[in-house]
Each structure stands twice: as C-alpha cells, then as structure tokens.
Amino acid sequence: MTKTDWIKLESTYYMQVVNRIPLVLVKGKGTIVWDENGKRYLDFTSGWAVLNLGHSHQAVSNAIKYQVDNIMQMTNLYYTIPQLKLAKLLVDNSCFDRIFFSNSGAEANEGACKLARKWGKEKLNGAFEIITMENSFHGRTLAMMAATGQKEYQEKWQPLPDGFVNVEYNNFDAVKKATKKNTCAVLLEVVQGEGGVNIPDQRYLLDIQQWCHEKNILFMIDEVQTGMGRLGTLFGYQKFGLDPDVMILGKALGAGTPLGAFLCKERFSALEPGDHGSTFGGNALTTAAGWASLKYILDTDIPSECSHAGKYLKSLLDEMTTRHSNIVDIRGYGLLIGVEIAKNKAVDAMKLCLERGLLINAVRPNTIRLFPPLTVSEGEMNKAISILEEVFDELKI
Numbered sequence: 025m026t027k028t029d030w031i032k033l034e035s036t037y038y039m040q041v042v043n044r045i046p047l048v049l050v051k052g053k054g055t056i057v058w059d060e061n062g063k064r065y066l067d068f069t070s071g072w073a074v075l076n077l078g079h080s081h082q083a084v085s086n087a088i089k090y091q092v093d094n095i096m097q098m099t100n101l102y103y104t105i106p107q108l109k110l111a112k113l114l115v116d117n118s119c120f121d122r123i124f125f126s127n128s129g130a131e132a133n134e135g136a137c138k139l140a141r142k143w144g145k146e147k148l149n150g151a152f153e154i155i156t157m158e159n160s161f162h163g164r165t166l167a168m169m170a171a172t173g174q175k176e177y178q179e180k181w182q183p184l185p186d187g188f189v190n191v192e193y194n195n196f197d198a199v200k201k202a203t204k205k206n207t208c209a210v211l212l213e214v215v216q217g218e219g220g221v222n223i224p225d226q227r228y229l230l231d232i233q234q235w236c237h238e239k240n241i242l243f244m245i246d247e248v249q250t251g252m253g254r255l256g257t258l259f260g261y262q263k264f265g266l267d268p269d270v271m272i273l274g275k276a277l278g279a280g281t282p283l284g285a286f287l288c289k290e291r292f293s294a295l296e297p298g299d300h301g302s303t304f305g306g307n308a309l310t311t312a313a314g315w316a317s318l319k320y321i322l323d324t325d326i327p328s329e330c331s332h333a334g335k336y337l338k339s340l341l342d343e344m345t346t347r348h349s350n351i352v353d354i355r356g357y358g359l360l361i362g363v364e365i366a367k368n369k370a371v372d373a374m375k376l377c378l379e380r381g382l383l384i385n386a387v388r389p390n391t392i393r394l395f396p397p398l399t400v401s402e403g404e405m406n407k408a409i410s411i412l413e414e415v416f417d418e419l420k421i
C-alpha cells in the first residue's frame with residue numbers, strides 16, 4: 025500500500041467531513057513524527073494540543089501497557105483504581121472539590137452545562153440559560169454548537185438546542201447586559217484556541233468572576249485546550265489569578281487516550297445519583313494514561329519548562345518580525361502561540377512548511393497557530409523557526 029492507496033481508501037470509505045492534508049503518519053516520538061516513507065516532521069501541533077509530553081512518552085506508554093495487561097474497562101457501578109488516583113491528583117492540584125470523567129471535551133462541556141442547569145433549577149427558580157462567547161469553541165455536539173459562538177458551526181444545524189446566548193468576547197458589559205432572570209452560568213475560555221489564539225484582559229475575566237458570584241450563577245472555564253500546562257501554569261485560570269466554580273478538561277488530559285472531565289466546587293456540586301453517567305467515561309485505561317501523564321507533569325514541573333520554552337519561541341518570532349514587516353501580531357502564553365500576518369496566507373504557509381518537514385496550523389486565514397509539545401527542545405524550536413522564516417521569505421510575508 026502506498027500513500028496514494030491510503031488516500032484513496034479514505035476518499036472511498038470515510039465520510040468526507042475533513043479536507044485532509046495529504047500526509048500519512050505511522051510513528052511519533054517526542055516532537056517528531058514519521059510518515060509512511062520514513063520522512064521526519066516536527067509536530068508543532070502536538071496531535072492538536074493533546075500530546076503535551078510529546079508522542080509516545082515513556083511514562084505514558086508504560087502506564088498504558090501495564091493497564092492493558094490488567095484491567096481496561098468496567099462499568100462505573102464498580103470501583104476501579106486509576107480513575108480514583110487521577111481524581112485525587114486533579115482535585116489536590118486545583119481549586120475544585122469534585123470531578124466527573126467523560127470521553128471528550130465536548131461531552132465534558134455538556135456535563136458542565138447539565139450541572140449549571142441543575143443549579144439553576146434548584147437555586148435560581150429554573151434558570152437555564154448559559155452565556156458563552158463569540159469566536160469560542162466548545163465542541164461538536166448539538167448543544168455545544170449552540171454554545172460555540174461561530175456562525176459557521178451553527179447555521180446548517182438549526183434548530184439548535186435552546187438555552188445558549190453568544191456575546192462579544194473581552195467585553196464585560198456584553199455579559200452584564202445578557203444576564204437575565206433565566207441565566208444560570210457563564211462559560212468561556214481564558215484564551216480562545218480554535219478562535220485564533222485570542223487573549224482577553226485579566227480585568228475582564230476578574231469582572232465576570234465577581235459578577236457571577238454576585239448573581240449566584242456559575243463561572244465556568246473551558247480549559248480543554250489551555251489545561252495541563254499549556255499556558256505555562258498547570259491550568260490557564262491560574263495564569264489569570266482566577267478562582268472559577270467549574271472547569272472543563274479534555275485534549276491533553278488523557279495524554280493521547282480519549283479522556284475529558286469537568287470539575288466543580290463542593291458548593292455547586294448539584295448532580296445526584298442517576299443525573300449523569302458514561303459507559304467509557306473515566307475507564308481504567310484512559311485514566312491510567314492520564315494519571316501517569318499528570319504525575320510526570322507535576323514531578324518534573326513541566327508548566328515552568330513550558331513557560332521558558334514559550335518565552336524562547338516568542339523571542340525567536342520577535343526577532344523574525346524585525347525582518348518581516350507583514351507579521352502584525354505575535355500573541356499567546358506558554359506554548360499556545362498565534363502569529364498573525366497582514367495577508368490571508370496562513371494556509372499557503374502551512375503547506376510550504378509541510379513540504380519542508382514542519383507541521384503547523386492555519387487557525388485563521390491570517391493566523392498561524394504554533395502549539396508544540398511542552399517538552400520541545402531549543403534545537404527543535406530553532407529548526408522550526410528557520411523553516412518558518414524560509415517560508416515567509418518565499419511568500420513575501
């Protein structure tokens with residue numbers, strides 16, 4: 025089978041929902057992935073903000089192998105151990121008291137929204153509406169597309185579930201105005217990842233937090249992309265000095281296995297037996313991987329390594345900016361960095377980087393997103409930036 029054959033299989037059998045990039049990957053280690061011909065690429069997408077410790081990290085691989093040979097799955101009617109160890113580690117290292125595990129970020133957000141609705145029903149005379157932000161991303165289920173404030177995710181699927189109102193990001197007045205008798209929560213990302221690496225003011229986040237507390241509504245942070253060290257702190261809310269009521273995790277939580285979670289403060293822990301559940305959610309395999317990964321992240325202080333690496337990557341980009349006047353903005357925290365350019369050439373840049381062995385993401389037509397593993401080395405960053413610079417030269421950016 026050649027690359028052409030695999031691509032043909034996809035176009036014949038798979039639902040055509042993604043315009044895939046023509047690259048067939050068979051192996052990964054650290055920041056490097058290899059295609060079916062043995063060609064190497066630097067993965068500056070971390071398998072989409074999932075592999076914060078890089079591809080096939082030894083601590084994670086060992087935990088998975090052990091768990092596969094022992095017990096992978098049972099119903100949550102019984103106790104399994106990895107789930108409880110990971111629950112304790114996450115709660116002990118955050119401002120939350122309780123957790124529920126799901127299989128994806130979208131599902132974890134759904135669970136958090138159910139929690140908010142239960143709170144509204146019991147404490148706020150049936151309030152059910154959740155305020156979310158324009159340009160946000162919360163997942164692809166019907167309800168989470170209603171929460172996701174981007175028209176292109178919503179229009180085709182009308183009518184979407186009721187109970188979500190999307191307001192302008194980084195505008196506290198918009199949140200105030202949208203708060204009605206029916207409001208039970210505000211849900212937002214501390215940095216919008218899929219929306220283009222958009223960073224709000226700290227004041228805005230603090231104001232919303234205070235507003236939520238005054239109104240007795242839930243302050244919920246979607247950290248599916250920003251969690252697990254990505255911004256240079258274990259969780260993104262810590263970067264901004266926040267104390268949220270609910271946090272949603274996914275992506276890097278399972279270190280490459282499908283795992284999501286939502287956590288809450290005891291005071292808001294409104295769910296009771298029968299209210300929520302999941303067959304696979306928190307199964308022994310995914311939570312063993314998640315525990316091994318989080319333990320390593322904590323023991324070796326990966327967040328501060330990420331913070332250093334992020335500063336280094338930004339310094340290389342800043343230097344590049346002096347030679348490329350069409351770079352208009354470099355923004356981000358830790359290793360979630362957006363490079364905005366004056367022209368809509370992000371897709372062209374992504375394609376040329378691919379030819380030269382670097383995987384990046386064109387998150388917007390005019391914005392490139394760099395989100396390598398948090399373990400990326402200086403040498404790898406130098407190499408990536410030299411490729412990016414060649415490509416920017418060629419495209420006259």
Ligand SMILES: *Cc1c(COP(=O)(O)O)cnc(C)c1O
Pocket residue numbers: 127128129130131133161162163164213217218246247248249274275
């Ligand atoms: C990726 C992402 C999601 C959706 O996660 P899935 O696992 O794809 O359902 C939700 N919220 C944010 C902030 C994300 O980046």
